[in-house]
Amino acid sequence: MHPALSVIIFTTASGTGYGLLVLLILLNINGLLPTSSGLGLAGFGVGLTLVTAGLLASTFHLGHPERAWRALSQWRSSWLSREGVVAIATYPAVGLFAIAWVFTGNTSGSWSLVGIVAALLAGATVACTGMIYASLKTIPQWHNFLTPTNYLLLALTGGAVWLMVIANFFSVGGNLPALLSLILLPLAWALKQAYWAYIDKVPSQHTIGSATGLGALGDVNLLEPPHTEPNFVQKEMGFKIARRHAKKLRKTALFLAFILPLALTAGVLVTSGTLNTLLALLALLSVSAGLLTERWLFFAEATHVSMLYYGGAKAQ
């Protein structure tokens, strides 16, 4: 599948933003983060900016962005529509909780209920994003449970690293934000490995023989394509990364998204002062670059069954 930059930026930025919001809210209502206005302002400021920037980026690949509001109407059948609805519903819930935090300094009692609703909505938005891809039967690499779980865990992991940087800046939360990154990074790493292991051996249900229905007559091969230049379907669905490049990029993604941030986070735990802040910032830079690489690969390694009609031997 063609890796569109706007969609890569959208899923990584929004995902990380939602992850940060979920962690901020849940840690705070459990008394693990102070309800200080500076932390609230920075945390919700960064979270909502990432979410909004991502959502705006997602409209860049639309043919008619001015009609984007129409995408809220078909929540009964479409995961994309559900994502839009839940994303919009998240704003007032997070907004209310953020106002209570920053301006009243009180997030207990019924405010914590608002917080739980906000965190659930933020998580649900990321789950909907994952389901947009997982629901497509036409793309074997995506059509499985690992897709939405990867989206959710990677969102939380990106959010945790952001939280570490912000908490570090305000010197709050003690070791907890760094410990959280130290737990989430290996988990996300393992889940991404599981996804890659799955797509490397995903059984190819469809072949050129079953796609054309001619398989029973003999061995089917494309003799002549329908036209000389690639059409929309081939440009959009036919993008395929060479296996050797994929291997290198997987290693790059692993290193930047998980291994390096893990080492840097461990450093954050044992250092203090300027070095501490620097290590946290480097971890954030690394994880951001790693997630962008991971997301690019998510598209580039996905294949579409329609390519069987253009000479693909099997959809894998």
Add this chain to the structure above:
Amino acid sequence: MTMLPAQPSKKKLGLVIDLDTCVGCHACAVSCKEWNSGGHAAPLTDTNPYGKEPDGVWFNRIPTFEVSQPELGPTAGQTVHMPRSCLHCESPECVTVCPTGASYKRAEDGIVLVDEEKCIGCKLCSWACPYGAREYDTDAGVMKKCTLCVDRIYNENLDESERQPSCVTTCPAGARHFGDLGDADSAVSKLVDERDGFNLMDAIGYQPTNKYLPPRPKSGPGSSYRPLKIDQQETTDSRFLKWIDRLFSR
């Protein structure tokens, strides 16, 4: 509304394409392009049509496949031309994934259409189609697809014989048939029964309305194809030819 009709439509208009008679002339594709450039989904944008890398929206694409039977000999098998267009599926996920309600399946006759006024051009429907039947119009910023010539088949300004999809009326080999596949007694349904019509990529479960008729085998078991062999040409019963043969064999 991108929910599918609550009840499957009784009428299922669609095409039956005979892979045994299709000669791969691409007349259906050209005729489709011509009609639809002025029809329901007009214009069918072309970009750089006379330049180096022409591109554009077409509703019909005709690949040619080679089916070989190496176990029967190096030349056994056949070529099969396969005209492909939207199959107007019974449970089309290109419709259900649409976030805006632009994609819809008509309850009255099962035709799958795009309302271009509502389409935001997110292209998700094209991802959901296993057949690659939807093509994005980069100029108009909306998705386009075969309309089953909805602007011809009910058009009372046309002579009744013309009220069929453009590709069907054009096909010089008579390989394309149009009708109601929901009616078991229709000519197209009978044709599908007689010739064991099949669905493309049946396992994906979209239940296409359009059916394909398999090519008759050209070699091996069940084949009625008897090419005249060279050595058969040399045997003759004619006395005159035998005399000529003897004359020149001396």
